[in-house]
Structures are given as C-alpha cells and as structure tokens.
Amino acid sequence: MDPKQIIEMISSNRKYIRLRSNIAVQNLAMLHKSFDGVEDEECQLALMLNDSFAVAIFGGDYAGAIEISLAALENFHESNLHYLMAEHESLLGRCYTYITQYATAREHLLRAEALAFHRMPDTDEARGLRADILHNLAMNNHHADTGDDLTVAYLERALGILEGTDFSNRKGICLMGIGNVRMTQGRQEEALSYQMRAMELFEDAETFTNLSTVYSNIGTCYTHLGQFESAEVYIMRGLDMRTRMGSYWEIANSYYSLASLYVKKGETDIAYENLLISRDYAMVSQARGIQRMILEELESMAISRGDLTAAEEHRSQLMEVGAIAA
Numbered sequence: 001m002d003p004k005q006i007i008e009m010i011s012s013n014r015k016y017i018r019l020r021s022n023i024a025v026q027n028l029a030m031l032h033k034s035f036d037g038v039e040d041e042e043c044q045l046a047l048m049l050n051d052s053f054a055v056a057i058f059g060g061d062y063a064g065a066i067e068i069s070l071a072a073l074e075n076f077h078e079s080n081l082h083y084l085m086a087e088h089e090s091l092l093g094r095c096y097t098y099i100t101q102y103a104t105a106r107e108h109l110l111r112a113e114a115l116a117f118h119r120m121p122d123t124d125e126a127r128g129l130r131a132d133i134l135h136n137l138a139m140n141n142h143h144a145d146t147g148d149d150l151t152v153a154y155l156e157r158a159l160g161i162l163e164g165t166d167f168s169n170r171k172g173i174c175l176m177g178i179g180n181v182r183m184t185q186g187r188q189e190e191a192l193s194y195q196m197r198a199m200e201l202f203e204d205a206e207t208f209t210n211l212s213t214v215y216s217n218i219g220t221c222y223t224h225l226g227q228f229e230s231a232e233v234y235i236m237r238g239l240d241m242r243t244r245m246g247s248y249w250e251i252a253n254s255y256y257s258l259a260s261l262y263v264k265k266g267e268t269d270i271a272y273e274n275l276l277i278s279r280d281y282a283m284v285s286q287a288r289g290i291q292r293m294i295l296e297e298l299e300s301m302a303i304s305r306g307d308l309t310a311a312e313e314h315r316s317q318l319m320e321v322g323a324i325a326a
Contacts, residue, residue: 003040010035010046017053020209020245028054041076045084048072052091060247062095062286069095083129086115090133093140098249100288102144109137127161131170134158138177143289148181155181169210172201176214183221192221212241212250216257223261231261249287252278256294272301283317291321 013031016024028050035043048068056065069088079085093109096102112133120126138154141147155174162171179194195218202211219235222228239254246254255278262271275298282291295318302311 003038003043006035006038006040006043007046010043010050014046014050014053017050017057019207020057025054025058041079042081042084045072045076045079045081045088049084049087049091052088056091056095057247060249060285060287062098065095066092082115082119083125086112086120086129086133089115090129090136093133094136097136097140097143098287098289100143100292102140105140106137106144109133109140113137124165127165128167128170131158131161131167131174134161135170135173135177138174142177142181148185151181152178168201168205169207172198172205172207172210172214175201176210176217179217179221183217183224186224188221188224192218192225195221208241208245209250212238212246212254214238215241216254220257220260223257223264226264228261228265232258235261247285248281249285249290252281252285252287252290252294254278255281256290256297259297268301268305272298272305275301279317288321292318295321 010031013024013027017028031047031050035047038044049072052065052068052072055061055068069092072088073085073092076085089108089112093105093107093112096105096108113130116126116130116133120129134154134157138151138158141154142151155177158174159171162174175194176198179191179198182188182191182194195214199211199214199218202214215234215238219231219233219238222231222234235254235257239251239258242250242254255274259271259274259278262268262274275294279291279294279298282294285291295314299311299314299318302308302314
C-alpha cells in the first residue's frame with residue numbers, strides 16, 4: 001500500500017482516538033499489525049503519536065504517553081515532519097501539565113509553538129494545531145497559577161486563529177477555558193455565559209467528553225451563584241457521562257463538584273462522603289493536581305469534623321503525592 005494511503009488511515013484513526021471512540025483502539029491494533037514493518041519515517045512517527053494519544057486518553061497513563069512521545073522525538077530528532085513533531089511536543093506539554101511538572105510542560109509547548117507557527121504552511125490543519133498548542137499553553141499557565149491575563153490572552157489568540165473555520169469543538173474548548181478563569185476570579189455570571197456558549201458548540205459537534213466537562217463547569221457556576229437545584233442537575237449530567245466514558249480523574253472531578261455543592265448547602269456529611277469517593281478515583285489516576293486539591297480539602301474537613309485520625313491519614317497521602325510529583 002502507498003505510504004500516503006497509510007498516513008490517511010493513521011490520521012483518521014487519530015481523530016477517533018481524540019473523540020474517545022472505543023473502536024479506535026481496536027483499529028489502532030490493526031494498524032500496527034498491518035504497518036509496523038513499513039520503513040517509512042512518517043508512518044512510524046504518526047503511529048507513535050496515535051499510541052501516545054491512546055494511552056493518555058483511554059488509560060490516563062500520562063507517564064506512558066510521555067515515554068512514547070519522548071522516544072519518538074529522540075528517534076526522529078532530525079525529521080522535517082514538523083506537524084507530527086509539533087503534535088508530539090504539544091501532547092508532551094499537556095501530559096506534563098497533568099502531572100504538575102509545569103516548567104517542563106512549558107518547554108515542550110514552546111517548542112511545539114515554534115514548529116507550528118514558523119515551520120508549517122498556513123493550512124486549516126496547521127490552524128487547528130496552533131489553536132491546540134495555545135490552549136495547552138493556557139491550561140499550563142492557569143494550573144501553574146502564573147497570571148490570569150496571560151491565560152486569557154492565549155485563549156483569545158486561539159479563538160482568533162479559529163475564526164472563520166469549522167472547528168466548533170476547538171472554539172468551545174477555548175471559550176470553556178476563559179469561563180474557567182472567570183470562575184476562579186469570582187466573576188460567576190460571566191463565567192456561566194462562556195460555559196453556555198461552549199456547551200452549544202459541543203452539542204452541535206456531539207463531543208461527549210467536552211460536554212461532560214462543560215456540564216460540570218456549569219454546575220459549579222450555579223453552585224457559586226447559590227442556584228443549587230440547577231447546579232445538581234448539571235453536575236449529575238456530567239457525572240453520568242463521565243461514569244460511562246470518562247477517565248478516573250474526570251470522574252473524581254465530578255464527585256469533587258458534588259462535594260462542593262453539598263458544602264454550600266450545609267450538608268457536610270454528604271459532602272465528605274462524596275469527597276472520599278472523589279479521592280478514590282483520583283488516586284488511581286496520574287493527575288497529581290486534582291489529587292492534591294482533594295486531599296487538602298479532605299484534611300480540612302476531617303479537622304473540622306474533629307476526626308484527627310482521618311486528618312492525619314489525608315495529610316500522609318498528601319505528602320506522598322507531593323513526593324511523587326517532586
């Protein structure tokens with residue numbers, strides 16, 4: 001088979017991996033069986049990219065994805081396949097962000113940015129990748145807590161690049177990101193507006209992973225606004241979707257949102273129970289940021305409940321997570 005046809009098949013498979021289609025994993029195995037022996041640089045680099053996305057998205061194995069993409073960059077360090085190299089760099093940045101190695105993440109994302117903006121022709125494919133990289137830079141900046149203005153600037157740049165394109169999903173992700181910043185700033189009405197706009201785009205694109213995330217975000221906005229009935233509807237809608245197709249850290253996030261809702265309602269016992277469930281899901285993931293957030297909240301709640309034994313247990317787990325991240 002012509003290498004160009006193989007690349008088209010691999011690229012198609014990658015789109016379904018990113019949409020979390022279960023059939024994509026089976027197809028990836030078939031691609032390996034059929035084309036592992038093909039001595040074509042682009043085919044090999046593209047297959048490794050699919051492998052990296054698959055282990056990150058379906059297994060939440062960010063360390064595994066990092067290992068694959070670092071090997072790809074090492075094996076093909078002289079490659080002029082700038083799109084695939086930038087994709088690997090961007091994915092590395094995203095994975096390092098999830099495990100809270102923010103400085104390392106930024107190094108990879110800046111390399112991805114240099115490749116995508118200065119070494120690639122101005123095609124729709126390049127615009128989509130540029131927007132993804134800017135979003136990943138924004139996410140890293142937001143979690144590293146190095147300034148809301150820069151986070152929003154990255155996302156607004158991405159939206160500008162996407163203007164006039166059909167990339168509804170990417171637009172929605174950027175709008176959701178700005179909404180998250182506004183939420184942390186306490187600007188809940190504005191945050192809710194961004195989340196609602198994102199939800200409309202996700203519903204049109206039928207991207208269920210992002211829909212579950214935006215439902216959870218909308219629920220959190222309603223929680224802060226004191227509209228508890230609406231909050232629970234959206235949080236539970238997101239939790240239902242995540243239970244069926246989400247990763248462990250995403251399910252943990254939904255239970256954390258539920259716990260926050262019950263805290264606001266003054267139902268602290270139910271809040272604590274949901275936070276324990278959230279912890280259990282988080283601890284089998286590699287998302288160190290959410291692990292620390294949950295354990296800090298559990299320690300605080302245990303102290304307020306007078307359960308010093310539980311508080312010490314949560315503190316011990318927190319120190320262990322910190323040691324792993326270091």
